[in-house]
Amino acid sequence: MTVTIRTATSGDFPAIYTLFQQTLHEGSTYSYTPEEMTRARSRRYWLTAPETHCFVMLDNGQFAGVCAIRPNRTGRARHVANASFIVHPEHRGRGVGRAMGLHVLEKAKQLSYAAIQFNFVVSANGAAVRLWQSLGFEIVGTLPKGFDHATLGRVDVYIMHRFL
16 A cells, blocks of 8 residues: 545545545444535535645545544634544555544644544444544543434444644
8 A cells, every 4th residue: 555645635625525425424423414514515624614734645546535634623722633534435444544643643733733632433433443542542521322323323422632
């Protein structure tokens, strides 16, 4: 596997949008519904929202995923970053998620964030929970039955945090 990480461009948006919609239809990781995340809202979420830095991952030249980093909150809480990640199903289990996680950690440091907080990690997404823990994130809170998983019903959601 040869992973390349680069800043996303507007030309990447069709692939990002398709992957995002596919992920939302799966109903196992993001709370958003496909209907609410219109093309315009999705573009803003990934590419055009203020202070959002979006990156695409290429695995041997093929689109393998997307990640974005942004402030978790504004004002006096803006020193904590938040990030979003999606690995393309055909590239899962190949280290793409880890590469994105490491990239976001480094980028967050460059942007002078003090920490990163993930507000919504679905407990049933074991691969993500294990990955974030292996990168030094801790579960600092649990939202009991906070996510209506498409196949498992209501499952817990974790808030995960890591100082940089």
